[in-house]
Amino acid sequence: MSDVLTLTPEGLFCPKAQAHIDPVRPVERAIITHGHADHARAGHGAVLATPQTLDIMAIRYGTNFCGQAQPLSYGETLRVGSVDVSLHPAGHVLGSAQALLATPAKRTVVSGDYKRHADPTCAPFELVTCDTFVTEATFGLPVFRHPPASQEMRKLLKSLELFSSQTHLIGAYALGKAQRVIAELRAAGYDKTIYLHGALVKLCDYYKTQGVDLGPLETVGRRGKELAGEIVMCPPGQLSDRWARRFGDPVTAMASGWMRVRARARQRGAELPLILSDHADWTDLCRTIEETGAEHIWVTHGAEEALVHWCELNGRKARPLNMIGYDDGEDEDLVAAAAS
Ligand SMILES: [Zn+2]
Numbered sequence: 001m002s003d004v005l006t007l008t009p010e011g012l013f014c015p016k017a018q019a020h021i022d023p024v025r026p027v028e029r030a031i032i033t034h035g036h037a038d039h040a041r042a043g044h045g046a047v048l049a050t051p052q053t054l055d056i057m058a059i060r061y062g063t064n065f066c067g068q069a070q071p072l073s074y075g076e077t078l079r080v081g082s083v084d085v086s087l088h089p090a091g092h093v094l095g096s097a098q099a100l101l102a103t104p105a106k107r108t109v110v111s112g113d114y115k116r117h118a119d120p121t122c123a124p125f126e127l128v129t130c131d132t133f134v135t136e137a138t139f140g141l142p143v144f145r146h147p148p149a150s151q152e153m154r155k156l157l158k159s160l161e162l163f164s165s166q167t168h169l170i171g172a173y174a175l176g177k178a179q180r181v182i183a184e185l186r187a188a189g190y191d192k193t194i195y196l197h198g199a200l201v202k203l204c205d206y207y208k209t210q211g212v213d214l215g216p217l218e219t220v221g222r223r224g225k226e227l228a229g230e231i232v233m234c235p236p237g238q239l240s241d242r243w244a245r246r247f248g249d250p251v252t253a254m255a256s257g258w259m260r261v262r263a264r265a266r267q268r269g270a271e272l273p274l275i276l277s278d279h280a281d282w283t284d285l286c287r288t289i290e291e292t293g294a295e296h297i298w299v300t301h302g303a304e305e306a307l308v309h310w311c312e313l314n315g316r317k318a319r320p321l322n323m324i325g326y327d328d329g330e331d332e333d334l335v336a337a338a339a340s
């Protein structure tokens, strides 16, 4: 494939560094791009990641999640084997990084998951020029163009105004999405207390320690109907769970890039779909590929075919990796449930 990066059953592997990137099975040495469960797994020997990703892994898996944790801050370079490794903001969730593997001959960037839209809860995506760019394609179809977050928040606040006697219950993944919804609501001027399902508390607390302003938050605890007219956040799986019945007849909302697809919203039991994605949309996938200047594009997971086709039409060599073990990177109900 390339002398810097190959594909193994465990995932992407850099032979010159003897390290896997986001491996789906336990390996000796891993570079982890971000804390989502499909990229960050427990049980590796050594783990190289940003300090925040290491903290998030410790919060989710316990402090013994790997043999040896090695923090590498954004922009620092570490020689691993015969490769210079550095991490650069991916704009996806707090601590998320693109890994640059540089040799004198070649620059390879593994972007993990990334987005270009502004997000008040994490460092903005940093463009890194390279020869080979490894990209996701979660929303790799031209139909996916994410609206601005402010527009979706206005939709929610309007509903809260119209249905002021009902609790507004919002399903959002525990890492990244929940905190982003809260921060976007604050940016839209909502300054009342926001109530949290217990499974969201730990990571919201962690974001606060990292300087992300989430405003007043409280755990739902035993409360139910007394939260009429308030905003309550929970993991997506709880929207249609017995737990939600305590609020009487809530307005159910779900925040995800998939809310563009009506069937997905219905399947999630979301009456009010909020299109809020932590992944690049079609426009940004194409723009990013162009801006990196990379001649070779590898597409890891998602809708690979359309993006590979687009790359070829635009004079780049592209290959779908059809990697298994990665979902849309947001499906974290199980992790959230385990943490509650
Ligand atoms: Zn992710």
Ligand SMILES: [Zn+2]
Pocket (backbone or CB within 6 Å): 038, 039, 112, 113, 136, 326, 327, 328, 329
């Ligand atoms: Zn992913």
